Amino acid sequence: MRGCKDSMARNRFKDTRQILSREQGTIIKDWGGRLPVALMYPNSYYLGMSNLGIHAIYRLLNSYGDVVCERVFLEKGQNTPPVGLESGRPLTDFAVLAFSITYELDYFNVISILKTSGIPLYTAERDERYPLVIAGGACITANPMPLAPFFDCLCIGEAEAILPPMLPVLSEGIGSKRQELLKALLKIPGVYVPQYPTGTPVVRQWIGNLDDFPVTSTVLTHDTELGNLCLIEVERGCGWGCRFCLVSNAFRPARYRSADGLLTEAENGLHHRKRLGLVGPAVTDHPQIEELVKRLKQMGAELSVSSMRIKPLSPVVLDGLARGGARTIALAPEAGSERLRRLIAKRITEDDILKAVAMVVGQGIKQLKLYFMIGLPSENDDDIEEIVRLTLACKSILDKQARGGRITLSISPFVPKAGTPFQWLPMAPLPILEHRLSSLKSQLQPKGIQVKAESLAWTEVQAVLSRGDTRLSEVLASTETVSLPAWRRAIREIKLDIDFYAHQQWDTNYNLPWAWIDLGTSTEHVKRELNRALTTIGASS
Ligand code: SF4
Structure with missing residues (x-):
């Protein structure tokens, strides 16, 4: 031994x-x-x-x-x-x-x-x-x-x-x-x-001036997912305030690094990699993004960005990405229907989405990845049909302009996150999510659109932990192996209710386990945002 x-x-x-x-x-x-x-x-x-x-x-x-x-x-x-x-x-x-x-x-x-x-x-x-x-x-x-x-x-x-x-x-x-x-x-x-x-x-503590702490790939290796890139953090936080989003609530306010600081980091990075990955929740929001992309191109950098908003979408940035060898662009409509995009405060219309797709395809980029959520509060089968319709509209733009184009859908179930206006809202039941996911697959996959999704059962575990309290620690400690049967057995033994944590709507007066954390946003504001959301679907908290 x-x-x-x-x-x-x-x-x-x-x-x-x-x-x-x-x-x-x-x-x-x-x-x-x-x-x-x-x-x-x-x-x-x-x-x-x-x-x-x-x-x-x-x-x-x-x-x-x-x-x-x-x-x-x-x-x-x-x-x-x-x-x-x-x-x-x-x-x-x-x-x-x-x-x-x-x-x-x-x-x-x-x-x-x-x-x-x-x-x-x-x-x-x-x-x-x-x-x-x-x-x-x-x-x-x-x-x-x-x-x-x-x-x-x-x-x-x-x-x-x-x-x-x-x-x-x-x-x-x-x-x-x-x-x-x-x-x-x-x-x-x-x-x-x-x-x-x-x-x-x-x-919550945060730094005011990002330039005081450069954040780039410190150690470079090819043994990692993004090993061909030198990563550079461009911004932190996001000011768009989508109501489900942890970034906009736990990392606020939105802060940007100076273009000069970023160019210095880029110069260092280019000694090791010809491709730079600009990282941030909505990279194209950087106030000097066009200038930055132009300068990086002049320096000979190939570019990739972690995320872009559908609106505003800059042709200069898209051109920079296309010339820099980007083959796939990811966009996040999040919901197929205007109704649900209003609910989550995404602040983009169908017209914005279709224009963005046309711009991307116009730059010769043939692969699109579209992010959607399913199981948003009040979602029904019609909203799923709207995802199908919107995806097919995007595909028809792609097919008209580019041979061999491909669309991939990345589907995530809505998970309530602590600290966000949607923290009180439930994750949809698994059978409903399964039905909606299989409806998307059966309608889109025959048309050549790939539909990818995380495991729904594991997403439920994520939802339980996301709104969990200290009682969950006993479950974690007694889960012998990382498997769904072991998790469910431990939950049963500790006598906890998955439904309560993941699938029930919580009263806004419920004493949240994380109420002692001051994220920097008042509870009144978070509740107001929830009520605004619910008003759009004719419900109330
Ligand atoms: S734009 Fe993206 S990062 Fe910003 S709040 Fe919305 S979902 Fe979050």
Whole structure:
């Protein structure tokens, strides 16, 4: 048995050496006298290395002379303890495990990492002999309650705003009694310590000037989804205020990097990759986007953007993308009918969508990806027919202008997200979603349109965790394997009701589990937006 463990450890070490040998920009530091922090991405290296947040925090933490930060990932099916990528050291050697959590279904991996690493699962069971376990990221900022009992502290807001005041407290207090350290951390704005709830709101922290913290691919590797790109963050937050959207509520206000700062980052990136990926919730909203694209083209960059609004859509930007080799453009009508687009406050009409498609196709781009949601509140079969009709109208524009064009639909069920005006609204029942998805597939696939969708059953799990409270932590802790039967068994044993969390409309007076988080938007505003939405469909909260 001992021999087997040694051999697994040797293999892991060999794997990490191989991964590092294919990277550019890895930061290797001596541990002597430094605070060792493990930056934990609770999913695979392949996914994590395309996550700009990981690059940003890795760079930020390693910019401190007295900190050494290493990355940790969890590969699918891995049941051995993960190790620091740079040194191959076990997690118990680190002073701090800092998780970045951006997806609810990764909660299962958080549990698995702690269990396999021999670190007690609950914060109450850990003392100064174990690493301090902290977390941040979009899910933590919106509603960390299903995970709260596992963490020593939770960061509400942006890492760049919270880590600088937190690091001196950690360096000073990491060797002292754990309860003393937790009490010291409690005083930092944006930090929530589950063992010491204060009863006062924790205010989300964010940085005012993005230029103070450049965010680009720090480590380049081809072993990741977007490995042929150097990624550059262009903006943060989004001012459009779509009512279902977490970005517009948890990352507000919309902030943009200066064109000069972005060009400097682009110049650096072009030494390593000829293709740049501009990243942000609505990249084409950048006030100097046309100038920026022109300059990047002059520098010889090929371009790709993570997301574009359908309106306004700039011909200059589209031209830049087309000349830069973009083969696919993704657009997000979100709903097929005007009625549902008004409900979600998407602020685009069918005419805008068709014009955008014509512009894209006019640039010679033949592949379109269209994002739609199903199961929006009040949706009926007619709304699904509207998705079919709109998609076919887009296809006919494509067919007229481009031979060999292709449309792919990406379908996501509506999931209520904490902190948004739709947080009180229900996810549609699974049988209805299944019926609507199969209706889309049966009508569109014979016409050559690919329809892709996430697993509906797993989306339901996501909805439960998204509106979950601390009772869900028991379910997470007792789910033996990451599978739907294991999840349902654990839910049954703990006697929780999936329907309540995922499929019921909540009264707006219900005391929300995340009510102690001050995202920066008043509850009155969020309720007003909900009521405006419901008025458009003749309902009330
Ligand atoms: S435009 Fe996109 S990112 Fe902005 S609020 Fe709407 S859905 Fe969210």
